[in-house]
Structure formats: structure tokens, C-alpha cells
Amino acid sequence: MRASLIQIDVDPGESVNSRRERAGSLVREQRGSDLVVLPELWTTGAFAYELFGDEAEKLDGPTARAMSEAARDAGVWLHAGSVPERGEDGVLYNTSLVFSPDGALAHSYRKIHRFGFDKGEAVLMGAGDRLVTVPLPELTLGLATCYDLRFPELFRGLVDAGAQAFVIPAGWPERRRAHWTLLARARAVENQAYVLACGTAGTHAGVEQAGRSVVVDPWGEVLAEAGAGEEVLVVDLAPGKVAETRATFPALRDRVL
Numbered sequence: 001m002r003a004s005l006i007q008i009d010v011d012p013g014e015s016v017n018s019r020r021e022r023a024g025s026l027v028r029e030q031r032g033s034d035l036v037v038l039p040e041l042w043t044t045g046a047f048a049y050e051l052f053g054d055e056a057e058k059l060d061g062p063t064a065r066a067m068s069e070a071a072r073d074a075g076v077w078l079h080a081g082s083v084p085e086r087g088e089d090g091v092l093y094n095t096s097l098v099f100s101p102d103g104a105l106a107h108s109y110r111k112i113h114r115f116g117f118d119k120g121e122a123v124l125m126g127a128g129d130r131l132v133t134v135p136l137p138e139l140t141l142g143l144a145t146c147y148d149l150r151f152p153e154l155f156r157g158l159v160d161a162g163a164q165a166f167v168i169p170a171g172w173p174e175r176r177r178a179h180w181t182l183l184a185r186a187r188a189v190e191n192q193a194y195v196l197a198c199g200t201a202g203t204h205a206g207v208e209q210a211g212r213s214v215v216v217d218p219w220g221e222v223l224a225e226a227g228a229g230e231e232v233l234v235v236d237l238a239p240g241k242v243a244e245t246r247a248t249f250p251a252l253r254d255r256v257l
């Protein structure tokens, strides 16, 4: 199973429309992959709080339409990262969108843990309240977004719901880069699952992004890691490795609580 992680640059010098078109082209170039992943809030940048309201869209908005077409043209499952969603209740959410190879919006996930310590996302956006798993032909994905990575109980919940690989779009800052890789590996080891963590590159709202998108296998080994700039990480996963790791080192079976 081949996965492509598109670590797109979110520099504010580029318009949202241009970045949306460029993201579509990058997705189309991944034809041949089974799964393509974009990062968190890549239309605006995760820290450009003042843009969230203006760029908020419904689940059939301009980003969703562009990504639906790109998924269909490339014939891939597309985790299109997250967008600022304007919910039916008028509230903003940080919502991830997953498209099937025929371009249908198959799943969406509203970020549960909001970042900002009482400002930014934490006050501008509502919290999701639903765990989402995505059964692909090869692997069942569990969805999480950026700050969610710090909350292991969410990942346990996803494993209990059948997840074998976690897909985590993010806009992780360079100054906490050490946490990013450590947490990605920890979530892989403790859940004996793949981790596909896709970050953004560039600097926006004064926040330098770490990049360093990373794919970790169920044993905790880093299979591939990006640098700091815009880059597409292409990696082959072995879906059987999840069951094999869980059978040969049965730590998940030995849970008591």
C-alpha cells in the first residue's frame, strides 16, 4: 500500500486560491498511490486565526470541490487535510475531509482537542465530539488532527474502534519539533499501529512550521521523514505488519484497564 504525504508550504505570500490549485496538482501527480494526505488548515495556515472566518466553508465548499475532483482524477483515497468548516450550527470547526477514489466525500472529522490555551483556535472554533475510522481495502484508518496527537486516550479509542493506522494532519511549529516526532513514535508503539503524520512547511502568522512529516511503522521505526521545506513523502506500507506486530508482541492484548 503506497501513501503520499504532501507537506505543502503555507507561506502567506501565496493566495488561498493559488495554493488550492497547487494542492490539486500535487494530488494529481500522486496517481499510483493508494492514499494521499494533506496537512491541517493548509488553505489558511493553522495559526492565521484572522483568516478562519473569511475562509470558512461548508462541506461542499471550494476546497472540498477542488479536492473531490483531484481525488477522482488521481483515482486515490484522499485525506485532504483539514479546512475551517462553518457548521450548520454556525460554529467554526477544524474539519478533516476524506474522499474516495470516485471523488465522493466519504468521511469528515472535527478536531476534538483545540489548541491555543484559551485563545486562537480554542476560542474561535468548536470541538468535535466523534471518533472517526475509515475502513480502506488494505487498512482501517483512525483520524486525529495536530494537537490531538498529545492525547493518548483518543488513539486508544480509535484502536478499540478498529484503527490500524493513524492519519494526523498538522500545522506543528518548529519550536516544538522534538515533541512531534517523539509523540508520533509513541502513538505508533503503544498502539502497534502505523502513524502517518503530515505537517506544513513555511512560516505564517510569525510561526515557523516544523515540516518533518513522518511515517512510523507499528514497531515504532521511522520509515520516512521529510525535511523542513515543501516536499512529498512517498512510502510503502505493509498492512500485514499491524497484525503481525500485535500477534508476536501482544502488548495490546495484555491491557488491564
Ligand SMILES: NC(=O)CC(=O)C(=O)O
Residues within 6 Å of the ligand: 046, 115, 145, 146, 147, 148, 150, 171, 172, 173, 176
Ligand atoms: N497547533 C496544534 O494544534 C498543536 C501544537 O502546536 C502543539 O504543540 O501541540
